Amino acid sequence: MEEPRENGGSHGQAEVLYAGELEIRPGEGLVLATGRALRLSVREFGLLVAMTRRIGTIVTREELYAAVWGGELRPGDRSVDVYVSKLRTKLEAAMPDRRFIHTHPGFGYRFQPQPSRNFHNLSVVD
Amino acid sequence: MEEPRENGGSHGQAEVLYAGELEIRPGEGLVLATGRALRLSVREFGLLVAMTRRIGTIVTREELYAAVWGGELRPGDRSVDVYVSKLRTKLEAAMPDRRFIHTHPGFGYRFQPQPSRNFHNLSVVD
DNA sequence: CCCGTCTTTTACAAAACTTTCACGTTTGGA
DNA sequence: TCCAAACGTGAAAGTTTTGTAAAAGACGGG
Numbered sequence: 532m533e534e535p536r537e538n539g540g541s542h543g544q545a546e547v548l549y550a551g552e553l554e555i556r557p558g559e560g561l562v563l564a565t566g567r568a569l570r571l572s573v574r575e576f577g578l579l580v581a582m583t584r585r586i587g588t589i590v591t592r593e594e595l596y597a598a599v600w601g602g603e604l605r606p607g608d609r610s611v612d613v614y615v616s617k618l619r620t621k622l623e624a625a626m627p628d629r630r631f632i633h634t635h636p637g638f639g640y641r642f643q644p645q646p647s648r649n650f651h652n653l654s655v656v657d
Numbered sequence: 658m659e660e661p662r663e664n665g666g667s668h669g670q671a672e673v674l675y676a677g678e679l680e681i682r683p684g685e686g687l688v689l690a691t692g693r694a695l696r697l698s699v700r701e702f703g704l705l706v707a708m709t710r711r712i713g714t715i716v717t718r719e720e721l722y723a724a725v726w727g728g729e730l731r732p733g734d735r736s737v738d739v740y741v742s743k744l745r746t747k748l749e750a751a752m753p754d755r756r757f758i759h760t761h762p763g764f765g766y767r768f769q770p771q772p773s774r775n776f777h778n779l780s781v782v783d
Numbered sequence: 784c785c786c787g788t789c790t791t792t793t794a795c796a797a798a799a800c801t802t803t804c805a806c807g808t809t810t811g812g813a
Numbered sequence: 814t815c816c817a818a819a820c821g822t823g824a825a826a827g828t829t830t831t832g833t834a835a836a837a838g839a840c841g842g843g
Contacts (some may be wrong), residue, residue, distance in 0.1 A: 542711070542720065560764035561715045568713075570783040572800055573763040609820090610802070616822055624781040636810055636819060698789055735831090736791065742833055762799055762830060 548583045551644025552626055555583055564625040574599060575618045578611075582632065582642035591639040615640060674709045677770025678752055681709055690751040700725060701744045704737075708758065708768035717765035741766060759783045 548555040554563040557580045562569045571579065577599035582590060592611040596604035604611070615632055622631050633641045674681040680689040683706045688695040697705065703725035708716060718737045722730035730737070741758055748757050759767045761783075 542714075556714075559715045560761060561767070564782070567782045568759070568767060568769070569781055570759075570761060574801070576764075608802090609804090612820065613802080613822075616820095620822090621781045634820070700790070734791090735793085738831065739791080739833075742831095746833090760799095760831070 548580070550583050550586055550642070551629070551631070553583075553622075553631075553644065555580060564622070567625065569621060569625055571618070571621060574614050575621065578614050578618055582640065586642050589635050589639045589641045595640070674706070676709050676712055676768070677755070677757070679709075679748075679757075679770065681706060690748070693751065695747060695751055697744070697747060700736075700740050701747065704740050704744055708766065711768070713767065713769050715761050715765045715767045721766070 546557050548557065552565045556562070560571075560573075560576055562571060562576065562579060578595060581595055581598040593604045595611050596602075596608070599614075600610065619632050623629065630645050631642060633643060635641055672683050674683065678691045681687070686697075686699075686702055688697055688702065688705065704721060707721055707724040719730045721737050722728070722734070725740075726736065745758055749755070755771050757768060757770050759769060761767055767783075
């Protein structure tokens with residue numbers, strides 16, 4: 532008799548994160564959008580994981596930098612912004628009409644997958 | 658009764674793997690592409706089996722090396738890359754216009770026969 | 784030995800990634 | 814309405830990773 536194993540192998544952690552139509556496997560470097568694999572760079576993937584782990588909350592650039600790059604964010608360093616932009620581009624390319632990363636000027640970014648809205652449904656909430 | 662343990666679990670000798678138009682018999686060293694037998698070297702075959710057993714997931718070079726060559730991948734060793742290239746060449750020769758092995762720079766390789774392809778977003782979805 | 788085949792190593796070009804910079808746009812307070 | 818700070822993002826510059834041809838080494842059968 533054999534011990535039941537979660538996925539029949541002894542490979543990386545089986546941790547899986549879900550966010551909207553996204554399935555993220557941190558231990559593997561893989562993210563699936565509607566079942567299709569995305570090709571993200573190491574930094575893009577790191578950012579996505581870091582934000583997904585704090586889904587719905589505002590995360591400062593300092594925290595994101597520490598989590599993904601390691602160390603302290605130096606004044607004037609725009610790396611986080613640049614990679615947030617890259618990530619947005621790829622996520623929205625894979626899943627049009629959806630917003631994932633929301634900017635909170637002066638505070639940071641908030642990750643929260645949202646369905647698209649109608650043009651007349653504008654509101655102060657984001 | 659003994660068991661030829663290749664890697665990652667227990668497999669009977671009658672094991673047959675399917676991946677797209679590929680039929681693989683690990684116990685026989687046989688690969689059929691659209692019914693025709695492929696002529697693969699030992700390493701090429703090992704790679705194909707190792708990847709097929711983890712179809713759809715990203716597998717690092719270290720893991721592939723351990724599974725096929727055995728032991729640890731030393732820094733600077735390009736064996737895996739070279740054989741991925743050889744394997745790609747033969748697979749593509751047998752089944753043109755089909756992609757099997759996808760590169761995820763910084764992470765590893767992912768084996769997935771011809772995912773249903775979205776004609777746009779080709780740079781993002783892989 | 785001599786071949787043919789497979790494996791390993793090497794080398795270089797191409798592709799991809801990261802960092803930095805620049806500048807236009809947006810935001811929020813006065 | 815105005816302005817300074819914050820943000821978005823294309824692109825340059827530099828670095829790293831990957832693709833692959835070819836050289837070099839290994840091995841077994843004639």
